[in-house]
Amino acid sequence: MSNNTPKVKKLNRKALIVAIDIGKSAHYGYFRAPDGTDIKPFVFYNTQKSFDQFWHKARRFAKTHGLKQIVFGFESTGPYAEPLFNYLRGKPAQLVQINPMHTKRIKDLTGNSPHKTDKKDPRVIADVIGLGHALTLVVPEGPSAQLRRLTQARERSIKKRTAALNQLQHLIFIIFPEFVDIMKNMSTKTAFYLIKNYPSPEKLLALGPRALAAAMKNISRGRIGHKRAKALIKAARHCVGVKHGQKAFLLEIEHLVSEIEAQNRFVDKLEKQMRHGLQQVPY
Incomplete structure (x- = not known):
């Protein structure tokens, strides 16, 4: 109210x-x-x-x-x-x-x-x-009603995205708890990129420290590089995460990543229409 x-x-x-x-x-x-x-x-x-x-x-x-x-x-x-x-x-x-x-x-x-x-x-x-x-x-009527509906849709989408991100972090913690400690925020571009492409310790180790550092440096635009990559590789070698049933975890992680990306696209689409709608609302 x-x-x-x-x-x-x-x-x-x-x-x-x-x-x-x-x-x-x-x-x-x-x-x-x-x-x-x-x-x-x-x-x-x-x-x-x-x-x-x-x-x-x-x-x-x-x-x-x-x-x-x-x-x-x-x-x-x-x-x-x-x-x-x-x-x-x-x-x-x-x-x-x-x-x-x-x-x-x-x-x-x-x-x-x-x-x-x-x-x-x-x-x-x-x-x-x-x-x-x-x-x-x-x-509200006309453009104001449209803007209100867009705003409500955006709020619902963000709520779903937040829930998916929280669930994603829980799963990553189970199979690779050190990753959560090192990367902190799962919603950053770099962390999300790694989860999408290298969600397990084994996949990070297969990538190798140099390629990992290069990828992180590129995604983060130079803010993250060798030091964080070295920490991740070391953590992956001595990971205490759960190994049994890992395929099931990875399948769910893949699904959550897709869901988060879909919500990101939808929020972008809504915000574009909201910007257009604001121009139509009389003040």
């Missing part, structure tokens, strides 16, 4: 609060009028028909009670709310979001269980909105 998102102050006395507890396959809705008149929480689903029924139900309730404004409120949530956001953004209504910590505090104060109970949550969300603890929900 952005700190720059405008906070919703006291609601219009003619506003209907529609609180929604978001779920994966189903949502729970709840209506409350300013005078406290409400209806029991009810379920609706991620379909056009169900969304339409939900919207018309809210409109009828507002009309019956002479309410001119409808405020839809949600907890800050993940992707499960996206289809509903997309549907409601085109409706003559206000969308607001609340911090889940506020609902937890309200539950604590009222003696309601802070554990997940879908049918109770919409009422608590309505309480938080009524107290003015809500932020206007800003749903």
Whole structure:
């Protein structure tokens, strides 16, 4: 939730609060009028028909009670709310979001269980909105929406790459623990090059100290050379890593290297589109 998102102050006395507890396959809705008149929480689903029924139900309730404004409120949530956001953004209504910590505090104060109970949550969300603890929900459109999606995709890709790098380091440690100590960071170009091409002590020894030093010097652009290569060769000769089952380890290492390279290419592609997208966003 952005700190720059405008906070919703006291609601219009003619506003209907529609609180929604978001779920994966189903949502729970709840209506409350300013005078406290409400209806029991009810379920609706991620379909056009169900969304339409939900919207018309809210409109009828507002009309019956002479309410001119409808405020839809949600907890800050993940992707499960996206289809509903997309549907409601085109409706003559206000969308607001609340911090889940506020609902937890309200539950604590009222003696309601802070554990997940879908049918109770919409009422608590309505309480938080009524107290003015809500932020206007800003749903980006056009180039801004595209940039947001690209940014989210980049974050997911980097998370996958980081997980693969951590797994790769664990495997290298098993078969060649000294390599991890000498090279430190597996994500550097030089370390990654060696893991890709010479992932075992035997392959480093077969390459030899001179060829290894030349390769490291070339990849690191002169920053790493004979001293580090000599340390790696010495470590490879006296390696305490696991020998049995090494082929299986090497097969998985090869897979992880390919996965990391794929994520690197994808991040580069995303960042290129992000740079282009930034030029399209009005400031």
